[in-house]
Amino acid sequence: MVNLSSRQLKNPGTYLLKYKxxxxxxxxxxxxxxxxxxxxxxxxxxxxxxxxxxxxxxxxxxxxxxxxxxxxxxxxxxxxxxxxxxxxxxxxxxxxxxxxxxxxxxxxxxxxxxxxxxxxxxxxxxxxxxxxxxxxxxxxxxxxxxxxxxxxxxxSMLVFESENKKDRLAVHPENFLYITSEDNYIDIYYLLSGKVEHQLQRNTLKNIQSAFRENPYLKKCHRSYLVNPQNIRQIHHSGKSMKLNLGHQIEIPVSGKYFSEFSTLLD
Known part of the structure; x- marks a missing residue:
């Protein structure tokens, strides 16, 4: 088990207003x-x-x-x-x-x-x-x-929309935890007033990846998961097993082909 440093990712939504x-x-x-x-x-x-x-x-x-x-x-x-x-x-x-x-x-x-x-x-x-x-x-x-x-x-917000545009969720990056998928649905997990909440939307993980391709707050760690690297508290790495601890009793699995990407967070 390795604790991550307190180093924070740069927040791309933290800008001064151009016009106050x-x-x-x-x-x-x-x-x-x-x-x-x-x-x-x-x-x-x-x-x-x-x-x-x-x-x-x-x-x-x-x-x-x-x-x-x-x-x-x-x-x-x-x-x-x-x-x-x-x-x-x-x-x-x-x-x-x-x-x-x-x-x-x-x-x-x-x-x-x-x-x-x-x-x-x-x-x-x-x-x-x-x-x-x-x-x-x-x-x-x-x-x-x-x-x-x-x-x-x-x-500055992460805005998730369902394929039919009927469901919409806007989350501050620091409150976004992870997304998991199953078939044609995704489940978005986030913090609201310190408590873990989630919203189910009809969409695919592939669509979400495409929409947030350059966003540092969504990183694929498994074929069924996208995780927010900033909210990783600990990485449990033992042999062929790696899990990401996000706190709140949440652990996300990491597929072997993504080990190297998440190992860099330990530097």
Whole structure:
């Protein structure tokens, strides 16, 4: 009997999300505001120099940068204190972000125009327009983040489907134990809340091997078994007999032609 080392296989599903919601909100809000102001001349923004002597390009960039900075502080720091979770909480949170961004934008706007527009009427108008403009990048950020999460979820899960696509099981790689087959059925064993569960599907081991050909979490050890090497706790090797101990009182047989493959796990 030989104990395996604590060396872990690389998890191919462990990726950072390509697009985190916090960064999307930070970048998209400022960029979209810049586009609206500079390219589309939104808010009836005046071209040419402001009273402070700054060009339209400089002012549009400043408004965009200030908005991104405001969202960055809110998303990366302030949000941790409130942790909005429900839909209503998120709506309230983003309403606060928009209001704060509008206040900062209003102050910067008045700086460029020597405080000649520092009135409630001007602020109300700006708040309404700013809110409308911010709704778009916030909505797009959620859609993009949702797509990224679904893609990452799909990549990080082992998804088993029956031949007729009626039965489907998604398992985290670290919870997958093994698959055994008999005739045209497979039985998938996995952990759920620390307990061994299984699901029977109409499929063949050959189909599963083909679908997961390059996946390191499914390794054939016997004509009737596919096993997750990461969950092997011990290897019992004596003469012409080899068995894989997966814990939970589970031992999987290894055919002679696969001895050498599993012996490498002892290195």
């Amino acid at each position: 919601l916090e960064y999307l909100l930070t970048l998209s809000t400022g960029f979209f505001l810049f586009v609206v102001l500079y390219l589309y001349e939104g808010f009836n923004i005046q071209q040419g120099l402001s009273l402070s002597g700054h060009s339209l390009l400089f002012r549009a960039l400043s408004f965009g940068a200030l908005t991104s900075l405001s969202f960055y502080i809110n998303e990366m720091y302030t949000k941790k204190m409130f942790r909005p979770d429900s839909v209503l909480q998120l709506i309230a949170w983003h309403s606060w972000e928009i209001f704060k961004g509008a206040c900062l934008t209003f102050l910067l706007f008045n700086f460029f125009w020597n405080w000649t527009e520092f009135t409630w009427a001007s602020f109300s108008l700006l708040l309404g327009e700013y809110t409308i403009v911010m709704i778009f990048p916030i909505a797009v950020s959620y859609l993009a983040a949702g797509q990224a999460k679904r893609a990452t979820f799909s990549e």
